[in-house]
Amino acid sequence: xxxxxxxxxxxxxxxxxxxxxWKTMMAMAHKGLxxxxxxxxxxxxPEIEGGATRTVPYLADxxxxxxxSFAIAAYLDQAYPDKPSxxxxxxxxxxxxxxxxxxxxxxxxxxxxxxxxHGLLAEKDQAYFRESRERxxxxxxxxxxxxxxxxxxAFAGRLEPLRRTLGYQPFIGGQTPLFADYIVFGAxxxxxxxxxxxxxxxxxxxxxxxxxxxxxxxxxxRSVPAA
Amino acid sequence: xxxxxxxxxxxxxxxxxxxxxWKTMMAMAHKGLxxxxxxxxxxxxPEIEGGATRTVPYLADxxxxxxxSFAIAAYLDQAYPDKPSxxxxxxxxxxxxxxxxxxxxxxxxxxxxxxxxHGLLAEKDQAYFRESRERxxxxxxxxxxxxxxxxxxAFAGRLEPLRRTLGYQPFIGGQTPLFADYIVFGAxxxxxxxxxxxxxxxxxxxxxxxxxxxxxxxxxxRSVPAA
Numbered sequence: 347x348x349x350x351x352x353x354x355x356x357x358x359x360x361x362x363x364x365x366x367x368w369k370t371m372m373a374m375a376h377k378g379l380x381x382x383x384x385x386x387x388x389x390x391x392p393e394i395e396g397g398a399t400r401t402v403p404y405l406a407d408x409x410x411x412x413x414x415s416f417a418i419a420a421y422l423d424q425a426y427p428d429k430p431s432x433x434x435x436x437x438x439x440x441x442x443x444x445x446x447x448x449x450x451x452x453x454x455x456x457x458x459x460x461x462x463x464h465g466l467l468a469e470k471d472q473a474y475f476r477e478s479r480e481r482x483x484x485x486x487x488x489x490x491x492x493x494x495x496x497x498x499x500a501f502a503g504r505l506e507p508l509r510r511t512l513g514y515q516p517f518i519g520g521q522t523p524l525f526a527d528y529i530v531f532g533a534x535x536x537x538x539x540x541x542x543x544x545x546x547x548x549x550x551x552x553x554x555x556x557x558x559x560x561x562x563x564x565x566x567x568r569s570v571p572a573a
Numbered sequence: 574x575x576x577x578x579x580x581x582x583x584x585x586x587x588x589x590x591x592x593x594x595w596k597t598m599m600a601m602a603h604k605g606l607x608x609x610x611x612x613x614x615x616x617x618x619p620e621i622e623g624g625a626t627r628t629v630p631y632l633a634d635x636x637x638x639x640x641x642s643f644a645i646a647a648y649l650d651q652a653y654p655d656k657p658s659x660x661x662x663x664x665x666x667x668x669x670x671x672x673x674x675x676x677x678x679x680x681x682x683x684x685x686x687x688x689x690x691h692g693l694l695a696e697k698d699q700a701y702f703r704e705s706r707e708r709x710x711x712x713x714x715x716x717x718x719x720x721x722x723x724x725x726x727a728f729a730g731r732l733e734p735l736r737r738t739l740g741y742q743p744f745i746g747g748q749t750p751l752f753a754d755y756i757v758f759g760a761x762x763x764x765x766x767x768x769x770x771x772x773x774x775x776x777x778x779x780x781x782x783x784x785x786x787x788x789x790x791x792x793x794x795r796s797v798p799a800a
Binding site for chain 2 (some may be wrong): 514
């Protein structure tokens with residue numbers, strides 16, 4: 347059985363940058379499951395399996411088809427209960443971790459890395475990306491990116507809930523990582539690969555946690571160099 | 574065996590307002606455990622069991638003594654595994670929920686309700702409260718409370734991670750509440766009892782969640798009227 351993970355890519359298929367695909371790559375490694383990563387540029391997503399999904403990550407596992415990183419993680423725990431757990435039985439609170447990441451971290455990272463992400467894409471995808479994002483923001487990419495410098499300054503402060511958590515335990519999951527770690531890791535990895543260094547001081551406990559996450563699963567996160 | 578929960582009180586011992594004590598009261602009800610609530614004013618905390626603790630909530634359960642609401646919840650799941658679980662096996666991510674509540678919601682609520690909390694206390698405790706809080710803030714209570722109106726305006730926005738979560742599920746715990754719900758409930762209940770209405774629109778999904786939490790355990794949260 348070959349598992350296929352369809353994940354977003356830019357011009358260089360060897361540099362996956364999507365936070366959601368990184369969450370799933372870490373989840374697959376956590377479960378110890380083999381798969382083939384099928385890189386898909388933005389404009390080719392509607393062509394996956396003849397129009398099976400509008401978004402990635404999209405996992406084909408035997409006869410199963412699952413879309414969305416959180417749903418994939420939940421599926422993996424259900425389908426492979428004997429492999430290390432991603433939720434330790436409690437999916438609910440991990441949704442709040444995801445929601446915090448999506449509503450607090452992602453908008454900040456988008457502003458910091460928007461033009462860099464645009465620069466990673468093939469020409470056809472650049473046009474799609476600019477049109478769709480400018481419609482969503484109601485402004486040009488350049489206008490949104492102008493807020494990036496302020497976001498860089500504020501970023502360490504936005505991570506205060508994680509910093510406080512790390513005063514109790516080495517991972518969001520506790521003594522070992524869970525999917526909740528991969529959720530936040532995915533956001534910072536997106537910034538690391540697309541936009542360059544994560545604006546944290548070297549000794550910051552969040553920076554140290556991110557380094558620990560980059561070390562996980564034989565250094566999977568480091569397999570793609572920083573921008 | 575009589576369980577005793579030592580919890581902060583003001584002049585009116587029948588109006589517990591501490592967010593941390595509310596977390597524990599909800600946790601005890603969730604587990605279906607009887608206990609006697611022993612109200613303790615700020616300045617009497619050092620006298621509990623001859624100086625056994627510097628903070629409340631403090632639970633005496635048979636020979637066991639546990640301090641701190643999170644530690645008490647963890648103890649309850651360990652000591653009473655046959656009662657409904659507070660963590661469903663995953664304490665780690667609940668720590669991030671607590672850290673989010675402590676670093677984002679609590680500072681905002683403190684500014685909104687600081688003078689109201691002061692007004693709830695007996696004279697001796699008012700002096701302690703003013704001195705300790707003014708030292709912590711580096712300003713007078715009145716100067717800090719002047720920021721309350723701005724915090725009221727911003728409060729709904731700060732709850733966006735919870736609002737997004739509630740788009741997936743009725744409780745932070747998922748289909749049913751877990752300790753993660755009681756953590757955030759405790760913060761809003763603190764504001765409801767000490768400072769008056771929680772500044773959310775009636776149809777806001779967070780307001781509806783708070784109402785659901787107030788209904789839990791035979792309406793325990795409603796047993797103390799709003800300010």
